Amino acid sequence: MSIAVQFSNVSKHYPYYHHLSGGLKHFLFNFPKYLREIRKQKFTALESISFTIKKGESVAIIGKNGSGKSTTLGMIAGVLKPNNGDVMVNGRVSPLLELGGGFHPELTGAENIRLNGVLLGLSRKQVAEKFEQIVAFSELGQFIDHPIRTYSSGMMARLAFSVVANLNPEILLIDEILAVGDAGFQKKCLEKMKSYKTQGVTIILVTHSAHDVQFLCDRCIWIDNHKIRADGPTSEVLPEYTKFFGS
Amino acid sequence: MFNTQHIADLLTELTKKELSIRYKNMVFGYLWSIASPLAYAFIYFFVFQVVLKIPQPNYALFLIAGLYPWQWISNSLGQAPTNFVSNSSLIKKTQFPRFLIPLVTVIQDSLHFLFTIPILILFAIYFNVPPSADWIWKVPLIFGAQFLFVYSLHLLIATLTLFFRDIERFVQIFVTVAFYLTPVLYSETMIPERYQNLIPLNPFATLLINWKHTFLGIDLDWGLVGFSYLWSLFFFVVAHWIYKKLSWRFAEIM
Ligand SMILES: Nc1ncnc2c1ncn2[C@@H]1O[C@H](COP(=O)(O)OP(=O)(O)OP(=O)(O)O)[C@@H](O)[C@H]1O
Numbered sequence A: 001m002s003i004a005v006q007f008s009n010v011s012k013h014y015p016y017y018h019h020l021s022g023g024l025k026h027f028l029f030n031f032p033k034y035l036r037e038i039r040k041q042k043f044t045a046l047e048s049i050s051f052t053i054k055k056g057e058s059v060a061i062i063g064k065n066g067s068g069k070s071t072t073l074g075m076i077a078g079v080l081k082p083n084n085g086d087v088m089v090n091g092r093v094s095p096l097l098e099l100g101g102g103f104h105p106e107l108t109g110a111e112n113i114r115l116n117g118v119l120l121g122l123s124r125k126q127v128a129e130k131f132e133q134i135v136a137f138s139e140l141g142q143f144i145d146h147p148i149r150t151y152s153s154g155m156m157a158r159l160a161f162s163v164v165a166n167l168n169p170e171i172l173l174i175d176e177i178l179a180v181g182d183a184g185f186q187k188k189c190l191e192k193m194k195s196y197k198t199q200g201v202t203i204i205l206v207t208h209s210a211h212d213v214q215f216l217c218d219r220c221i222w223i224d225n226h227k228i229r230a231d232g233p234t235s236e237v238l239p240e241y242t243k244f245f246g247s
Numbered sequence B: 001m002f003n004t005q006h007i008a009d010l011l012t013e014l015t016k017k018e019l020s021i022r023y024k025n026m027v028f029g030y031l032w033s034i035a036s037p038l039a040y041a042f043i044y045f046f047v048f049q050v051v052l053k054i055p056q057p058n059y060a061l062f063l064i065a066g067l068y069p070w071q072w073i074s075n076s077l078g079q080a081p082t083n084f085v086s087n088s089s090l091i092k093k094t095q096f097p098r099f100l101i102p103l104v105t106v107i108q109d110s111l112h113f114l115f116t117i118p119i120l121i122l123f124a125i126y127f128n129v130p131p132s133a134d135w136i137w138k139v140p141l142i143f144g145a146q147f148l149f150v151y152s153l154h155l156l157i158a159t160l161t162l163f164f165r166d167i168e169r170f171v172q173i174f175v176t177v178a179f180y181l182t183p184v185l186y187s188e189t190m191i192p193e194r195y196q197n198l199i200p201l202n203p204f205a206t207l208l209i210n211w212k213h214t215f216l217g218i219d220l221d222w223g224l225v226g227f228s229y230l231w232s233l234f235f236f237v238v239a240h241w242i243y244k245k246l247s248w249r250f251a252e253i254m
């Protein structure tokens, strides 16, 4: 079986960019001090993590708030670059990283479908062919022609998931956004993902819902304190994780 | 993944996005791009011809021959500081070549400029300096240099503003200063002898003088054309070098 995603000793630091908002003048007149500040004051979000995800696996990434899950997905999606180590991705990534991510608030739902599809790496023709299917899946009705800045969170999640899920994903990245959908739509999404799973699509899911993990994922990667704390079958890692929070 | 066909698709979709965000009404946007330089030309005409009696023949034609190309420059540069920021939701969460965003903006402003050329032709005919067949190659020649220059400067400003937010305020002042230091309202021949050598050092000036020569039926100064291209290439290299160093950080600083 071939590899879909591989992290080798990946570290990610965030500098405290707020120094930069001190402005150009501050930068030019305090140059050496400035460089020292930037170097010293970085924040390590992930420290030398390694894992391999094979094609067709469905993996949950779990951990408490701020542990680095979204950062990990960002690197898989290629919008963030690691400071150390290697990230290897094999296949087209369909990321659902954040509500409204990849969409422009001023465009209508329909316009956003066309733009987002192309930004995700498909051709305009491919998007056009699937357009009706996406709109139908979203169940947004007439709202598809409204600017998405007027959408509720759930409507936004519907639109985003419908685009990604109907454009033949190869590697599906989902960061929590289903939580805002109503029960009906959540169920529909989970079913859709389950069917992708049987078709051999790689699924990487970040969620705080133990139910979703259990329903969909065979494997869990638990990130804690910027490192991988546990990586194994859901049946082993998930109970440990819930126990950790229960106590 | 990012082959030519896909880049073309991205350009199309990003252009459509710009069109529906910026010009809710296309016709109105076009009329505006024609009318606003004309309104300025009217004011400048009054100040410099009627009041100050600048010794410049065909001053109205002279003004709009400079104000239309300048409008392109100032529109494109004026948007540069906010261009990446106002597309942050796209940049933060999807991977695509970020330089396409400035490129799309500059393509649109350049098209607006091209659409103002018919007005220039009308003026030229009215003032008895009718367009010559040379325009066929002169306009694309100067257009190419200006496109490269404006795009590069836009990319540079847009990139740096993400890291130094206060650049936004400098840009406004910078464009205004550049406007008055560039022969738009006056002719380069009016610049005192001892400052003449400085003209090639101002990339805006080299471009604007070339435009005026083209539109007013004067022979091109090949030295200045050369300088225009040198400046454009210089800024293109610098802008892309800095962009290449910094673009991978765009998503995390927004
Ligand atoms: N662009 C950024 N600049 C600076 N620090 C950041 C940036 N993005 C994330 N961080 C920091 O990195 C850490 C990890 O963030 P991340 O978003 O990956 O957490 P998470 O596991 O997804 O949390 P949550 O469950 O709340 O979504 C956090 O402490 C956060 O403050």
Ligand SMILES: [Mg+2]
Binding pocket: A069, A070, A071, A175
């Ligand atoms: Mg997160």
